[in-house]
Amino acid sequence: MKTEYKCLECALSGYTRLVEKQDIPKEKKDDLVRWFFSYMSGIDLSTPxxxxxxxxxxxxxxxxxxxxLYAEDKLNDNNKIMNMLPEFKEAVxxxxxxxxxxxxxAIAGNIIDLGTNHGMDHSxxxxxxxxxxxxxxxxxxxLTAIKNASNFIYLCDNAGEIVFDRLFLDTISELGILDKSNVVLAVRGAPIINDVTLEDAEYVGLTRDYHVISNxxxxxxxxxxxxxxEFNDAFAKADFVISKGQGNFESLFSKKDKQIFFMLIAKCSLVADQIGVDVGDMICKLNDTDAEIN
Amino acid sequence: MKTEYKCLECALSGYTRLVEKQDIPKEKKDDLVRWFFSYMSGIDLSTPxxxxxxxxxxxxxxxxxxxxLYAEDKLNDNNKIMNMLPEFKEAVxxxxxxxxxxxxxAIAGNIIDLGTNHGMDHSxxxxxxxxxxxxxxxxxxxLTAIKNASNFIYLCDNAGEIVFDRLFLDTISELGILDKSNVVLAVRGAPIINDVTLEDAEYVGLTRDYHVISNxxxxxxxxxxxxxxEFNDAFAKADFVISKGQGNFESLFSKKDKQIFFMLIAKCSLVADQIGVDVGDMICKLNDTDAEIN
Incomplete structure (x- = not known):
């Protein structure tokens, strides 16, 4: 997705929030913030x-x-949703x-996003x-695509949210819609905001039942x-892709040669406008793809 | 008032909003935005x-x-409030x-501020x-201070808002609280956002009845x-100061050797927190001054 000037504000806001909470002298904080401005002055402003x-x-x-930098937040969010899992299982x-x-x-869980300043209440x-x-x-x-697929890839997003991803996959597996061996889950290769890594996937038990790879x-x-x-190979071979969250949406939105189902909460007006919905709306949207649909 | 990192977001937001509405190529807009980042990377981040x-x-x-850059907005806001003046006069x-x-x-008129991204509805x-x-x-x-003063200074803020300033001064003059010759109104020396200059003061008729100076x-x-x-001299000689709006508040907040009455709407959480009120609240506050109070 194209970056708008509004994204720069959001980037600055996320960056300064993180800098502010560090236990370091104000001078060091100011240096870090100045670096942000210096970095931004040199980039192509249409960079996603x-x-x-x-x-x-x-x-x-x-x-x-x-x-x-978000290890504690991720642990808290994973624990919080795991503790509530019996209640959600019952509701499902x-x-x-x-x-x-x-x-x-699984879509609603996408609200647990510490990278955007959405102001919505998680609970x-x-x-x-x-x-x-x-x-x-x-x-x-x-669901039809999942039923018919021989292999697809599921791009995970945030801590806490992955507990719901697991509930979704377990549920459709129990209902005979999903063969667990057909799905590859992908997580980030290294910590970034509250996005999940292999460590988080392991912590919530995803790696026990599913094939999880780092991207x-x-x-x-x-x-x-x-x-x-390894990731690009799995992505290329997949019958289709399930893409969770706004970051994956922004980076894969313009990809037309692959079927991608975007599952997310629209957390800012730019993404909401791009999809044609309101901020806060829940989305399960197949992209405007040139690829064959199952 | 101390600048917080949140002020930098607001500064970026105001700047990009202005850049975006210019009828110039995207490349030129990007250059202007890059300048902002480059400028910000070099400043003392505690600059008000x-x-x-x-x-x-x-x-x-x-x-x-x-x-x-805001000539049209200022004209529209001055006209809009002048057209509604008979109705407001009646209400008063x-x-x-x-x-x-x-x-x-006069306080509520401070909502007409194109420099902050407050999102509140003017009307x-x-x-x-x-x-x-x-x-x-x-x-x-x-009001007691005005009644007792031999001279005071009234720092104007925004277009549209000054029509209400005039209504306030006229009203207390008619009630015998104000002697018009005791007040000097000050406006900006050159255009900046939708802040008023001598031209705007003249347009709404303020200069006919009051002594208005440029700062x-x-x-x-x-x-x-x-x-x-000239301005600093008038400021120093004034018995007290009436300061309209957030920009005047931010720049004069720490001045303790002068009685300053701040009249404003708190339009961001930092200013609201500083005063101890909620965003959107209407304020008429004498500063924590070391100067003698009338």
Whole structure:
């Protein structure tokens, strides 16, 4: 997706929020913020936002000598949703269409995003998810595609959210829609904001039942020019892609030679406008693809 | 007032909004935005926001070869409020305390601010003003100070808003609280955002009845190190100061050797927190001054 000037504000906001919470002297904080301005003065301003965030966070990790700046947040979010899992499992089991209820929860879980300044309440969005309609609803096509696929790739996004991804995949597996061996889950290759890595996937038990790979990169999205050969190979061979979240949407939106189902909450007006929905809407949307649809 | 990192976001937002609306090629817009980043990478980040805005807008005026980037907005806002003036005069006349009603309208008029991204609806704020309480209410002290003063200075802020300033001054003059010859009104020395200049003061008729001076500078606030000798002299000699709006508040907040009554709407969380009120609140606040109070 094209970067708008509004994305630069959001990038600055995410960066300064992270800098502010560090236990370092004000002078050091100011140096880090000045670096941001200096970096931004030299880049192509149409660079997609996930690419910008990729460089910003790499710099902060190096300067702060910390490999995972959101480790504590990720742990808290994974624990929080795992603790609530029995309650969500019950809600899915009691739904008229458990596969749709689980899919909606997987989308609603995308609200747990520490990279955007969306201001929405996590608990409220998640608790209301099953009762809400999807603003774009390609869920029937998605479930048919999963049923017919011999292999597809599922691009994970955030901590906490992956617990819902697992609930969704487990649910459709129990219903006979998914053969677990047909799906490859992909996570970030290194810590970036609260996006999940192999460590998080292992922590919530995803790696026990599913084939999870690293995408080899640390952008908060999927920038195919940076991702690993292993990932790019799996991506190329997949019948279709399920892409969770806004960062993956922004980086894969213009890719037309592949079927991609975008599952996300629209968390800013630019993404919402691009899809033609309102901020806060839940989306399950097949891209405008040139590829054959199952 | 101390600049927080949040002010930098707001500065970027105001700058890009202005750049975006120019009828120039995208490449030129990107160059202007890159300049912003380059400029920001070199400054002391604790520089008060009005100082930053001062430099940003001076650069844009030069690069865009346009002396007044908000001329049309200012004209529209002045016209709009002047057209509604009979209705506001009637409301003030019918109020139990016309001087308080007019004072509240002068505060509410501060919502017409194109420099902050406050998102509040101008008409709604203004139409509800008379019925609302002030969140900080030093209006009785202010009116007493005006009554007792031999000379004071009134720092104007925005277009549209000055029509309400005139209504307030006229009202208290008619009520015998103000002797018009005791007040000097100060406006910006050159166009900056939608802040008023001598031209705007003349347009709404302020100069006919009041002594209006330029402050000799083009910051969207009152930065005494840049303002003219004439202004600084009037400021120093004044019994007290009435300071309208957020930019004047930010630049004069730390001045303790002068009685300053701040009249404004708190339009961002930083200013609201500094005063101890909520965003959107109407304020008439005497500063924590070391100077003798009338």
């Amino acid at each position: 936002a996930p690419f910008i965030a990729r460089d910003m966070h790499a710099y902060l990790r190096k300067e702060l000598n910390c490999n995972d 089991k009691n739904a008229i269409h458990p596969e749709i209820a689980a899919l909606k929860l 409220q969005v998640i608790s209301q998810a099953i009762a809400r309609d999807l603003a774009v609803d390609d869920s029937a096509r998605l 080899g990169d640390h952008a908060p999205g999927t920038c195919l020019k940076f991702t690993s050969d | 926001a009005p100082f930053i805005a001062r430099d940003m807008h001076a650069y844009l005026r030069k690069e865009l070869n346009c002396n007044d 006349k019918n109020a139990i305390h016309p001087e308080i009603a007019a004072l509240k309208l 709604q704020v203004i139409s509800q003003a008379i019925a609302r309480d002030l969140a900080v209410d030093d209006s009785a002290r202010l 000799g500078d083009h910051a969207p606030g009152t930065c005494l190190k840049f303002t003219s000798d």
